[in-house]
Amino acid sequence: GQQVMQIPQYQHVQEGEDFTTYCNSSTTLSNIQWYKQRPGGHPVFLIQLVKSGEVKKQKRLTFQFGEAKKNSSLHITATQTTDVGTYFCAGPRESNYQLIWGAGTKLIIKP
Amino acid sequence: ETGVTQTPRHLVMGMTNKKSLKCEQHLGHNAMYWYKQSAKKPLELMFVYSLEERVENNSVPSRFSPECPNSSHLFLHLHTLQPEDSALYLCASSQVVRAGYEQYFGPGTRLTVT
Numbered sequence: 001g002q003q004v005m006q007i008p009q010y011q012h013v014q015e016g017e018d019f020t021t022y023c024n025s026s027t028t029l030s031n032i033q034w035y036k037q038r039p040g041g042h043p044v045f046l047i048q049l050v051k052s053g054e055v056k057k058q059k060r061l062t063f064q065f066g067e068a069k070k071n072s073s074l075h076i077t078a079t080q081t082t083d084v085g086t087y088f089c090a091g092p093r094e095s096n097y098q099l100i101w102g103a104g105t106k107l108i109i110k111p
Numbered sequence: 112e113t114g115v116t117q118t119p120r121h122l123v124m125g126m127t128n129k130k131s132l133k134c135e136q137h138l139g140h141n142a143m144y145w146y147k148q149s150a151k152k153p154l155e156l157m158f159v160y161s162l163e164e165r166v167e168n169n170s171v172p173s174r175f176s177p178e179c180p181n182s183s184h185l186f187l188h189l190h191t192l193q194p195e196d197s198a199l200y201l202c203a204s205s206q207v208v209r210a211g212y213e214q215y216f217g218p219g220t221r222l223t224v225t
Contacts (some may be wrong), residue, residue: 004153009151030210030211031210031211033213041218042201042216042217042218042219043154043201043203043214043216044216045213045214045215048211048213050211088153088154090154091210092209092210092211093210098156098159098167098169098210099156099210099214101153101154102153103151103152103153104153
């Protein structure tokens with residue numbers, strides 16, 4: 001069945017280092033969304049990408065949608081403690097009613 | 112962020128109890144969702160409602176029973192749950208029931224079944 005896979009599951013970084021999470025779909029997606037969930041919190045929408053090869057930036061966060069619209073990435077430059085949390089990607093099922101969610105990448109800042 | 116509210120925030124119930132989770136959205140959205148979030152697993156969509164009509168039921172056991180009396184309110188009625196049902200239950204809403212629209216989540220109900 002249709003799947004969205006996200007890697008890595010965890011990433012430990014020193015504050016100030018960069019962070020990247022990758023999202024891969026088994027099928028072509030019409031769009032992809034990214035969400036962030038802080039520890040003890042709930043998912044919060046970050047951004048949606050729609051076009052092939054699209055790149056969007058939000059301050060230190062850079063989102064990319066692959067040319068084939070089957071993969072996406074989120075890169076954070078110079079991580080800060082406020083970036084801690086789990087980052088999820090989600091893409092639509094072909095039925096269009098549901099989002100299929102990746103398992104998330106947990107960003108952990110080393111003390 | 113008070114666009115989507117959920118009560119209670121925490122719930123402990125025995126396997127023979129009956130309880131209900133409540134969700135309310137103040138965003139004027141037409142679609143509402145129930146998700147289950149367990150540790151180390153992707154978000155699992157349980158139910159989808161569009162304008163009070165259930166449009167999706169993802170093979171959820173009958174011990175979970177949703178109710179959507181109007182487009183602003185969503186309930187999840189629970190009865191004879193199992194310990195493996197312990198999880199964070201999240202309610203979400205979106206403008207319309209299409210996956211291209213961002214979803215707004217409530218804070219969740221942390222459910223523990225003993």
